[in-house]
Amino acid sequence: MHSTTTRTQARVTRVVRDRIAPFVHRPVAEVGLQAWPVDGGQGEPVPAAHALGLRAAPGRETPDYRPFAVGHEWGPAWGTTWFRITGTVPAGLADGERAELVVDLGWEDHSVGFQCEGLVMTADGAVLKALNPRNRWVDLTAVAGPGESFELYLEAASNPLLLDVPPFRPVTGGEKETAGPAPAYRLRRAEICVLERELHELVLDLEVSAGVAAELSVDEPRHHRLLRAVDRALDEIDPEDLAASGARARTHLREVLARPAHATAHRATAVGHAHIDSAWLWPVRETARKVTRTVANTLSLMDEHDDFVYAMSSAQQFAWIEEHAPEVFARVVERVREGRFVPVGGMWVESDVTMPSGESLVRQILHGQRYMRERFGAYNRILWLPDSFGYSGALPQLARLGGFDSFLTQKISWNDTNDFPHHTFWWEGIDGTRLLTHFPPVDTYGAEVTPRELAHAVRNFRDKELSDHSLVPFGYGDGGGGPTREMLGRVERMADLEGVARVEQRRPDEFFADLHAETTSETPVWRGELALELHRATFTTQVAMKQGNRRSENLLREVEARAVRAMLAGAPYPYDELASLWQRVLLHQFHDILPGTSISWVHREARATYAAVEAEARALADAADAAVAAAEPAAVEPAAVEPATPTAEVRVDADARTVESADVSLRLDAGGAVVSWVDAATGREVVPAGARLGELRLLRDQPVLWDAWDVDRGARRTAQALDGPCEWEVVRSAGRAGLAVTRSFGRSVVRTSYALVPGRREVEVEVDVDWHESERLLTVGFPVDVAARTARFETQFGYVERAVHENTSWDWAQYETCAHRYVHVSEPGFGVAVVNDGSYGHEVAARDGGGVEVAASVVRAPHYPDPATDQGRHRKRWVLAVADDLGIVTETAARVNRVLAPVDSPVGLEVDEGVAVLDTVKAAEDRSGDVVVRLYEAAGGRARARLVPGPLLGADVSVRVVDLLEDDLGADLADDRSLVSGQGAVAVELRPFQVLTLRLSRTRAGDAPGAPRPH
Structure with a gap:
């Protein structure tokens, strides 16, 4: 019976591919073609008004359209070619027949959004829709009736195919200057056709019927009845009379496609979407065009499908449409008002959320949410980040303070070691804030709404005992394209169909409203970061x-x-x-x-x-x-800082390879690594016996799949210490002194310096490398004799704690993780911080014989997608500080990363207890003249502090707690304990890792003290 199933599936594939699909569009008339390659095809894009002769763009060549023919080559890589297409819709169309312009720019039959694309518009610049490998048609009824002529323009982008899938074959070519002038594509088709509706619908009937059958057990009667109906339909197909026989074939499928779903069938909320990367295998300028193309297709589908709902994230991408295609943006605004085009995400872009600082994530939310409210009338409630590479444990608090109550991603399904145990759950951040989270079990943000995908979602869904529904984002993404009419046809067929999940098109906020309503005390909770075990x-x-x-x-x-x-x-x-x-x-x-x-x-x-x-x-x-x-004049004087101490207080003996101050003693070995670091205050030897601090290691770095993204665990086994001949020198500058060693390896040169500053229990390490290796990774090790069981890795507004052992598979998978400005390891009474000025990749592991090693990745050399990655000169700096107090660690991290000379702050923070950090002082976004201050608790404990307005601000100030959007806190976020006093010096109490935003208003005549100012 299994062989019968396989045979029927193969038969469907062959008949659809060879005998039906090629005839869905019946040619009825030719078109006239002219082409204008912008600057010979290699120029940067021109405004549409310029290409259409409506308004000249300064400094650009005058459009020169010349005759062009199907079969001719066009488009050097990264170029733009404008086509003028003219024709006449046949006068003799039968009732109900639809004329469509069908174009094939020369696509491979895969990789939507990863090769050439086009945007079609009228002669007056009105955008119709886009063209791509899965969307090759334009409805002509919108521009001309039977017997009427038309003139259309096609902006064709000859973006090269840089990701050839399937299978995955990386292709380089990410620079216009090196891509060459040779045409990359050949125009294969451009003609007027009639859409054979019955054949189009038959293809969808067959795909859904056979697809559902394939996902059912051979023991189920439904499986066999579907196969029988499919075989009967295929028997009916007559190549000599496709139109009539196609209609007859559909009658055999009508009954099986009318069978309703079981009452307990899983519910799938289908939301149209196109996750468009704001840059990746294309430059930022191309993304702006990709967004317009995708949105044009979406709006076209909405004109024909009343139930179609589309969700789009990223304020930046809306802003690009507003700037470059205002007519399209106006249509978007109208559909947003209708509730069918749904802004989600509420961030400026779908940001990485592991490496940006806490304040950067605040600004992602602030700028994104303000844009959404100004353009569309409301803040977004769903934090939509389907494809970022891991999610910081600080994010739930920032999301809630930024107006969100729900979170969606699916990227954790890419884990290479552990399967995440939930799809619907509460995510609890490092401060205790919870955010309702959904991972679509369909395991993609670009579904095509096939029976196979829906069956996978049902089987895969891990919270069946608590929920019976999930979300399915559908539409071509990454490089854009979005949903297609074929996807919507499958959605319509599976709305209520036996043997498959019940599919309903809804807004994502409706889905999450249901999710919130069904949460109970049994809804699972995941605490801490959502680390991606990949990339x-x-x-x-x-x-x-x-x-x-x-x-x-x-x-x-x-x-x-x-x-x-x-x-x-x-x-x-x-x-x-x-x-x-x-x-x-x-x-x-x-x-x-x-x-x-x-x-x-x-x-x-x-x-x-x-x-x-x-x-x-x-x-x-x-x-x-x-x-x-x-x-x-007096106010501009720099704040008091520690004066530069003469370097004579640091004693350097190049012959003995020692560097000493009153606080630190260093001894280096002949290979240029530190073998002894004595902390004078405690007398502790910091470097474990036999270890080498500052040792550089070269690893073979050849990941299995994703070059720029991955470092495989096995790379650590190939590590070779750089321990050959080196040149020594004494270094003295800006109050510091020490030793530097320079050595060559491969085609590269690296200089490592170690310096001390009097009065500080610190060692400054700087690696300056002129890097010219291939598929190699350079790391530096900092072993310390500290009996730490865990390590603290700074994250936004706090830290995450990770094990230094590999007891579980979850620990084992964390062999290269993210730290912001510091990694801190400690035992009772003693600790060491490794502070950096621009590094993120770290590994901390227990050492055989005692202590731990903090290893920092310095530089890589992957081939794809940029074969010149990191080639050239780089400098990285670390400060290794003896510090058990996280307040000192945080202050050191701030000092090491400061860019400008410090000045007196307009607002001061006096800490009475714990670790509180004044992070940001800015003007309120509403231009009221209010001052916004953001502070946070940094050590995971409680803190008490006093906010003191400086002389420029004055004492007559009212203060209130606000959210990240600088609005008053809602009742669900209010915490009366945070603000003890609202006048003058303000006493604050902070919970562990709490982020507190205060709005300071200078009281004016007539204002009631503490009253909110209008904004």
């Missing part, structure tokens, strides 16, 4: 992304505090300039840019962006300082 190398790949992001997010916070001082002194606050800078940084926190997993074009532009952000931010800082100096 571990994203914490290291493309060093410049990590350092550029870290430096930018720190710099912008420092500039904001200076700008507040200037505002309080009477200068205007640079709201627009700072918003622009933040949004550029937020864009580059997208989960294929910051992690380093995009083509070279993306990272080249990102490096330039980071440089521009720094230059513009420094100019704002200088302007703010000048404004304060003009108003209050």
Whole structure:
């Protein structure tokens, strides 16, 4: 019986592919073609108005359309070619017949969104829809009636095929300049056709009937009845009379497709979606066009399918449509009002959420949610991040404070070691905040709504005893495309069909409302981070992304505090300039840019962006300082800092290879690693016996699949210490002194320096490498004689604690994990922090013989998607500090990562108990002149502190607690314990890892003390 099933399935595939699908579109007329390759096909995109001759774009060549023919080549890689298509709709169409323009730009029959694409519009610039390998048609009834002529324009992007699947075969070519001028595609088809509706519907009938049968047990009668109906339908097909025989074939399937689902069938909420990467195997400029193409297709489908609901995330992507295709954006706004086009996500982009700082995640939410409210009238409630590479334990608190009550992702299904135990659960963050979370058990954010996918979702769903429904996001994603009419046809057939989940198109907020309603005390809880057991190398790949992001997010916070001082002194606050800078940084926190997993074009532009952000931010800082100096000359003096101590207080003996201060003694071996580090205050030897601190290791780094994304565990077995001949030198600068060693290896050169600063129980380690290796990973080890059972890895507004052993498979899978500014290991009474200025990938493991080793990844050299990844010069710096107190650790991390010289803060924080950190001082986004202050508890305990307004702010200040959106806290978030007093110096109490945002208003005449200011 199994062989019968297999034979019928194979028969369906063959008949549909060879005898039905090619004839769904019946050619009825030719079209005229002309083409204009922009700048010879290699130019950057031009505005549509320019290509259509409606409005010239300055500095661009005049469009020159010349005759073109089907069969001719077009499109150098990354180029743009405009086609003018003219024709006449046949006058003799029968009633109900629909004329469609059918185009084949030269696609491979796979990889939607990963090859050439097109956008079709009328001569006056109205966008109709997009074209891709699964969406090759344009309805002509919208532009011309029978016997009428039409003129359409097709903007064709010749993006190269850089991800050839299936199977996975990485292809390089991520730079326009090196791609070459040769045409990448050949136009295969462009003609007017009639859509044979019966054949189109027959294909869907057969796919669903045979697909459901394939997922049912051979012991079920339903399985056999479906197969019998499918065979009878196939018997009916007559190639000599397809239209009539197709209609007859459908009659054999009508009864089996009308059988209703069982009362207990799983419920699937189908939501149209296209997860579009804001950059990946294409540059940012192409993403803006991809978004417009996908949304155009979505709007076209909505015109024909009344039940169709589509969800789209990322304020940045809405903003691109608003900027580049305002007519399309106006249609989006109208559909949002109807409730069918649903904004979700509420962040500026679908950001990486492991590496950005806490304040960066706040700004992702703040800028995203404000955009959504301003354009669409409401904040989003669903945090929608289907494809980010792991999820910080700080996120539930930030999400709730940012207006969200639900979270959706599916990426954890990619785990390479452990299967996550739930699909619907409460996610509890490091501070105790809970967020209702759903992982779609269909295990994809780009479903095609097939019986196989739905059957997988039902089998896979791990919370059947508590819930009977799940969400299915459907539509081509990554490179865009979105849902198709074929997907919607399958949804309609499986709305209530025996043998498969009951499918209903609904808004995602309706789905989550049901989920909230059915939660009970038995709903499972997962506490802490949602670590992805895959893509571990994203914490290291493309060093410049990590350092550029870290430096930018720190710099912008420092500039904001200076700008507040200037505002309080009477200068205007640079709201627009700072918003622009933040949004550029937020864009580059997208989960294929910051992690380093995009083509070279993306990272080249990102490096330039980071440089521009720094230059513009420094100019704002200088302007703010000048404004304060003009108003209050004394106020601009730098805050008191520890004066530079003469380096003579650090004794360096190059012959003995020792470096000593009153606080620290170092001894290096002949290979340039530290073999002794004595902490004078305790007399402790920090380096374990036989260990080498600062040892550089070169690993063979050849992941099984995803080059830029992964570092396989086996790479650790190939580690070779760099221990050959080296050159020594004494280094002295800015109050520090020490020794440096330089050595060559392979085609690279690396210099490691060790320096001490008097008065600090610290060792500064700097690695400066000129890197020219291939498929290698460079790491540095910091072994310390500390009996730690766990290690603290800083995350946003706190830390996560991870085991240093491998007792369980969950521990074993955490061999390369993310830390922000520090990793801290301690035993009672003694601890060591490894503080960095721009690194994220770390591993902490117990050592044989005692102590632990903190290993930091320095630089990689994967081939795909950027074969030049990290080639060149890089500098990384670590400060190793003896510190058991997390307050000292946090202060050290802030000092090491500061970009500008410190100045007096407009608001001070005096800590009475515990560890409280004043993180951010900025002006309120509503331009009211209020000051927003954000602080947090950093050590996982309780803290008491007093917020003290500085002289520029004055004592006559009212204070209230607000959320991340700078609105008053809702009743579900209010905590009266946080704010003890609301006038003058403000006493605050913080729970473990609590993030507290305060809004300070200078009281004006007529204001009641403490009264909210209008905003």
